[in-house]
Amino acid sequence: MQFTVTDQGDGIAVVHIAGRLNMVTAPRLREVVAASVAAGQNRVAVDLSDVDFIDFSGLGALIGGLKATRQAGGDLRIAAPNEQVRLVLQLINMERVLTAYPAASSAFHG
DSSP: OEEEEEEEETTEEEEEEEEEESTTTHHHHHHHHHHHHHTTOOEEEEEEEEEEEEOHHHHHHHHHHHHHHHHTTOEEEEEOOOHHHHHHHHHTTOTTTSOEESSGGGSSOO
16 A cells, blocks of 8 residues: 655645555555644545555545544545445445545646
């Protein structure tokens, strides 16, 4: 699992994840989002284009990040989920909470 964080300016951070987002890697996502919020980047776009698997722990980390960013006056948005990730979101009706954008660049500048 790889995490790359890019500062986009205007309080926006893009977190690119590659690999599996599961119970082993979810705590790292929580840390990365918390660090971004602490650095003043309260709008976080999570790029899921290279995530090949997500489980409920990964979803929990996304929801935790959403809560943290909103408490800081911002938001967390997901970008470019593959079909497996999109299906999981649909099955548990999370697509209304975590709106998917086609690309991280359009998550806040759409």
